[in-house]
Amino acid sequence: MAGPTVPQSLSRRRPAATGDEEATNILKLGDMTDTPALSVAECKVLLEQLANKGGRGTSNSDVYTKTREYVDMFARFKDPKTVTQVDAISSGLLMKGLTHFERAQLATLCCDSPDEARTLIPSLEGKLSDEELQDVLNDISKLRDFS
Amino acid sequence: MFFVKVLEHRIHLHPSFFGAQASDYILDQLYRDREGSNTGTMMIVAIIDVDDISEPKIVPGSGYAEYDVSYRAIVWRPFRGEVVDGLVSSVVNNGFFVDVGGLSVFVSKAMIPPQLKYTVEGATPSFTDGVDQTVERGSQVRLRIKGIRGEMGQMFAIGSIREDYLGPLLQ
Numbered sequence: 001m002a003g004p005t006v007p008q009s010l011s012r013r014r015p016a017a018t019g020d021e022e023a024t025n026i027l028k029l030g031d032m033t034d035t036p037a038l039s040v041a042e043c044k045v046l047l048e049q050l051a052n053k054g055g056r057g058t059s060n061s062d063v064y065t066k067t068r069e070y071v072d073m074f075a076r077f078k079d080p081k082t083v084t085q086v087d088a089i090s091s092g093l094l095m096k097g098l099t100h101f102e103r104a105q106l107a108t109l110c111c112d113s114p115d116e117a118r119t120l121i122p123s124l125e126g127k128l129s130d131e132e133l134q135d136v137l138n139d140i141s142k143l144r145d146f147s
Numbered sequence: 148m149f150f151v152k153v154l155e156h157r158i159h160l161h162p163s164f165f166g167a168q169a170s171d172y173i174l175d176q177l178y179r180d181r182e183g184s185n186t187g188t189m190m191i192v193a194i195i196d197v198d199d200i201s202e203p204k205i206v207p208g209s210g211y212a213e214y215d216v217s218y219r220a221i222v223w224r225p226f227r228g229e230v231v232d233g234l235v236s237s238v239v240n241n242g243f244f245v246d247v248g249g250l251s252v253f254v255s256k257a258m259i260p261p262q263l264k265y266t267v268e269g270a271t272p273s274f275t276d277g278v279d280q281t282v283e284r285g286s287q288v289r290l291r292i293k294g295i296r297g298e299m300g301q302m303f304a305i306g307s308i309r310e311d312y313l314g315p316l317l318q
Contacts, residue, residue, distance in 0.1 A: 021226055021227070022226060022227040022228045023148075023226035023227065023228040023229045024227070024228035029226065032148075032150055032152070032224060035150045035151065035152050036150065036151050037148055037149065037150050037151075038149040038150065038151060038221065039149075040149070040232075042149075043149040043192075043221060046195075046221060047192070047193060047221070050193055050195065059178070059182040059183045059193065060183075061182065061183025061184075062183065062249065063183040063184070063185060063190045063191075063192060063248075063249040064182065064183045064192060064193060066246070066248055066249045067190070067192045067223065067248045067249060070233075070234075070246070070247065070248040071248075073234065073287075074232050074287075100150075101148060101226075104148060104149070105148070105229075105230070108232075109230060109232075109289075111312075116311075116312050119310070119311050119312050120230045120291075120312055120313075121230070122228070
């Protein structure tokens with residue numbers, strides 16, 4: 001090859017390859033692997049706390065407003081205490097090999113049966129037994145707010 | 148899916164702001180730049196707090212001071228294969244658009260179960276099977292994200308309801 005070669009240390013490091021992240025039967029979350037995930041209800045509680053704390057106030061951006069409306073509409077648990085209880089129930093699962101992503105999905109989607117949960121969250125296959133999953137789903141449904 | 152992520156941002160401060168309130172200006176700049184931004188792969192919804200502001204470094208040749216700010220933020224990032232709930236914003240004859248937070252997902256006719264047919268009643272178009280399932284503007288729908296494309300500042304996605312447990316939610 002003609003021309004001087006650039007020593008390894010002087011060339012800019014390529015940013016990590018993106019574009020192949022997926023959440024199907026295998027979880028490839030890229031740089032979100034091992035990042036704590038929030039269910040919709042947890043996010044609603046957190047956004048409310050941040051807004052009430054005052055300080056910098058809330059953003060007027062499109063993204064922020066749409067997200068606030070979205071979490072208000074789709075949060076399955078309205079009361080912060082209930083959200084903490086759901087968090088406690090689903091956090092036990094992190095010990096059993098579930099990832100942050102799967103735990104937050106379970107708390108967001110509120111499935112009725114282990115079959116539904118495994119269909120909607122394909123990566124759950126093989127991680128929990130039917131009874132364990134049914135127990136967790138029952139505990140979560142008891143706390144659901146149907147108002 | 149919402150995540151709490153630690154991010155870093157590089158801020159340049161003009162010399163006229165060097166003074167006792169430099170840290171306030173930096174925080175203002177951070178909030179203005181990053182809160183509510185869409186990087187093409189994820190949306191930064193809200194900044195929770197700032198972990199650390201580095202020591203400033205003067206940029207040679209320009210006099211600006213460069214700070215590396217490390218902060219925690221709530222980000223929203225969609226993944227291919229993820230199941231999400233959303234609100235239908237419009238219905239057209241080859242599918243419908245669903246708003247999932249700041250992302251607009253298009254579900255095309257090929258990804259809709261054949262029982263749901265496009266019908267127009269009066270001025271309201273909808274996809275309905277005539278019995279109990281209807282998708283129209285304002286309906287809540289559970290869908291699986293099938294593909295995402297991101298450019299600087301915008302994200303586009305397509306989704307499917309053609310699977311078990313997906314489709315309009317009972318309200």
